Each structure stands twice: as structure tokens, then as C-alpha cells.
Amino acid sequence: MIDFNPSEVNRLIHSPIRLGIMTILNYLVEASFNYLKKKLNVTDGNLSSHLVKLEEAGYIDIKKKFIDKKPHTSYQITRKGEKALRKYIEQLEGIIKGGAKHEDL
Numbered sequence: 001m002i003d004f005n006p007s008e009v010n011r012l013i014h015s016p017i018r019l020g021i022m023t024i025l026n027y028l029v030e031a032s033f034n035y036l037k038k039k040l041n042v043t044d045g046n047l048s049s050h051l052v053k054l055e056e057a058g059y060i061d062i063k064k065k066f067i068d069k070k071p072h073t074s075y076q077i078t079r080k081g082e083k084a085l086r087k088y089i090e091q092l093e094g095i096i097k098g099g100a101k102h103e104d105l
Helices: 016-027 033-040 044-056 079-097
Strands: 060-067 070-077
Touching: 016 033, 016 044, 016 060, 016 070, 016 079, 033 044, 033 070, 044 060, 070 079
Parallel strands: none
Antiparallel strands: 060 070
């Protein structure tokens, strides 16, 4: 069994909604607020609060523009965010691959 230190897991990404945001943005060039809201099935306020935390950490960038005179907000993952997500996934894979064996239980 591998040694597992819960304090090493990135708690900012570990939240289900923020993990969903990061995963979506990792695979798309950018995603709109409404797209994220629909895919994650969350309220405007809930999504906004999670996006703010990710932006403050430097994991995502926010782009604001007007399309047909209407405001449009989209989000992109940053290099820092990509690295953080990759490290988070590697930690989880390590836990899964090196998890307890029957004789360790």
C-alpha cells in the first residue's frame, strides 16, 4: 500500500464542482458560463463562487466580450491550472494503483 497523505491532495480542485469545471476546461479551448452551468447542473451563484476561487488561484482566465450587444463570459484553463489538474489526477491514480492489497487489510 502506498502512503497516502490527505493534506497533499489539492483541496481547491477536489471539490466536485471545481473538479468538473477544471475537467471541462481541460478538454475545451474555452467554455461559456451557460455551458458550464448546464453541464454541471448548478445555480448561477454556486457556479460563480467556484469560478472566482479558481480564478483567484490562477487556474482559470475569464474572457468578457460582447456578442450582438450582449455580454458573453467565457473561461479558459491556464497553464498553472493544467499543471495543478495533472498533479491532482496523478495523485488519485497513485492512490488507486497502489491501494491496499487484501493482505494489507
